[in-house]
Amino acid sequence: MESRKLNLEINKYLLKTKKSKILQEKAAKYLPGGSTREAQYFDPYPIFINHGKGHYIYDVDGNEYLDFVINATSLILGHSHPGIVDRLKIQANKGTAFSGPIEDLINLSEILCDRIPSLDTLRFTNSGTEATLLAIRAARAFTKKNKIAKFEGGYHGAHETVAISVSPNINDLTDDMKPIAGYVGQPEGILNDVIMLPYNDLNVCEAKLREYKDSLSCVIMEPVISSFGYTPLDLDFLIGIRTITKELGILLIFDEVQSLRIAYGGAQEHFGIIPDLTAMGKIIGGGLPVGAFGGREEIMSLYDQSEGKAVIPHSGTFNGNPMTLVAGLETMKHLTPDTYKRLNNLGEMLRLKLRAVIAELEMPVMISGIGSLFGIHFRNEPIKDYRSSLKSDKLMRRILFTALLNEGILLQGQTAGALNILTKEADIDNFVKVTREVLSRIK
Numbered sequence: 173m174e175s176r177k178l179n180l181e182i183n184k185y186l187l188k189t190k191k192s193k194i195l196q197e198k199a200a201k202y203l204p205g206g207s208t209r210e211a212q213y214f215d216p217y218p219i220f221i222n223h224g225k226g227h228y229i230y231d232v233d234g235n236e237y238l239d240f241v242i243n244a245t246s247l248i249l250g251h252s253h254p255g256i257v258d259r260l261k262i263q264a265n266k267g268t269a270f271s272g273p274i275e276d277l278i279n280l281s282e283i284l285c286d287r288i289p290s291l292d293t294l295r296f297t298n299s300g301t302e303a304t305l306l307a308i309r310a311a312r313a314f315t316k317k318n319k320i321a322k323f324e325g326g327y328h329g330a331h332e333t334v335a336i337s338v339s340p341n342i343n344d345l346t347d348d349m350k351p352i353a354g355y356v357g358q359p360e361g362i363l364n365d366v367i368m369l370p371y372n373d374l375n376v377c378e379a380k381l382r383e384y385k386d387s388l389s390c391v392i393m394e395p396v397i398s399s400f401g402y403t404p405l406d407l408d409f410l411i412g413i414r415t416i417t418k419e420l421g422i423l424l425i426f427d428e429v430q431s432l433r434i435a436y437g438g439a440q441e442h443f444g445i446i447p448d449l450t451a452m453g454k455i456i457g458g459g460l461p462v463g464a465f466g467g468r469e470e471i472m473s474l475y476d477q478s479e480g481k482a483v484i485p486h487s488g489t490f491n492g493n494p495m496t497l498v499a500g501l502e503t504m505k506h507l508t509p510d511t512y513k514r515l516n517n518l519g520e521m522l523r524l525k526l527r528a529v530i531a532e533l534e535m536p537v538m539i540s541g542i543g544s545l546f547g548i549h550f551r552n553e554p555i556k557d558y559r560s561s562l563k564s565d566k567l568m569r570r571i572l573f574t575a576l577l578n579e580g581i582l583l584q585g586q587t588a589g590a591l592n593i594l595t596k597e598a599d600i601d602n603f604v605k606v607t608r609e610v611l612s613r614i615k
């Protein structure tokens with residue numbers, strides 16, 4: 173029955189997206205699976221984008237979509253924001269990349285350090301992946317310990333140490349939370365250096381942190397779990413992790429690549445929990461490739477090369493490149509405390525209105541999220557950890573995702589999304605209305 177509903181939606185999709193289908197077939201000749209990015213693909217094939225404008229995107233078949241993906245939450249000013257476009261044009265005329273720094277490197281660093289409580293100093297990278305990699309490296313060098321602890325189901329980018337137990341198969345899970353390789357052939361040595369923790373279970377976390385304290389350099393975690401539809405962690409749990417790590421001499425790294433957008437000073441300011449190091453990305457680059465990591469001065473000074481050789485060398489041809497810096501600066505200019513308030517109020521309105529629809533339709537659906545982020549799950553109870561997250565109905569999720577796409581609304585494949593500064597109350601009402609219609613249809 174459910175698969176019949178999915179086929180119906182897919183057939184509609186096929187009719188609307190004929191040019192995308194042709195392009196996907198062509199792409200598959202040159203790119204494995206016709207794609208270069210896991211999150212860019214969905215079945216039967218993704219829409220190929222022609223252009224974006226404001227909070228809409230347009231595909232090659234001429235379809236318009238209200239865009240709640242905004243490139244994995246990164247485009248908080250929407251697509252082709254005039255201020256960013258102007259700055260990029262000016263900068264492109266002056267030069268896109270230099271071997272030396274420009275003054276805007278200081279300007280963007282100053283803004284981020286002023287806003288984000290844990291940042292004394294920071295360094296730029298070109299991706300969130302590099303940011304978590306280099307934050308972990310700093311923790312290892314500072315503590316002179318080599319193991320790290322991460323959470324089961326936590327995503328922190330593509331590098332080896334964190335590409336473990338990200339989305340393991342249910343049958344591979346063990347009671348003692350053995351780390352599960354991210355791919356066949358991943359070296360055992362890397363797996364041995366990673367301790368796996370469960371979200372929201374402070375007792376188990378404390379026991380593991382105490383057991384491995386002499387070899388554990390850091391705990392890396394998101395304060396708001398992106399892969400669970402932006403589920404914020406319980407405050408008591410966060411306080412507990414902060415207290416225990418401090419006591420045991422284990423550094424705490426917040427991965428705020430996504431959660432930075434929930435408050436002026438990121439999730440750390442919202443929760444009032446200050447990590448030792450923070451990894452950033454997405455919104456701080458204004459839509460251009462970016463990452464950054466920073467934290468306590470005494471840790472970050474390991475990267476200081478000014479007196480000879482840095483303890484940890486850090487290079488990157490496009491680190492702090494002018495195009496990213498000017499786009500990031502323009503973005504920060506618009507992200508005032510008032511903007512966050514407005515965005516977060518709209519996010520709250522969206523979640524409340526969706527919950528009202530679900531109550532009315534009496535469906536086993538749960539709405540998660542915080543600030544300008546939201547997720548829709550086909551399940552009754554909230555998500556506590558990775559294992560409980562597996563209990564959602566994935567087929568229903570796929571039907572909803574495809575049906576919304578057919579109605580001109582783009583969500584992440586996980587039926588999650590993010591607002592941007594152009595989102596209006598009318599957009600929320602439109603989204604809720606369409607979601608109501610679709611849910612009643614696929615119920």
Ligand SMILES: Cc1ncc(COP(=O)(O)O)c(C=O)c1O
Nearest residue numbers: 299300301327328329429430453
């Ligand atoms: C929480 C989190 N950490 C790290 C990353 C990696 O960032 P990037 O894709 O820029 O390498 C992502 C990307 O989606 C993310 O969501």
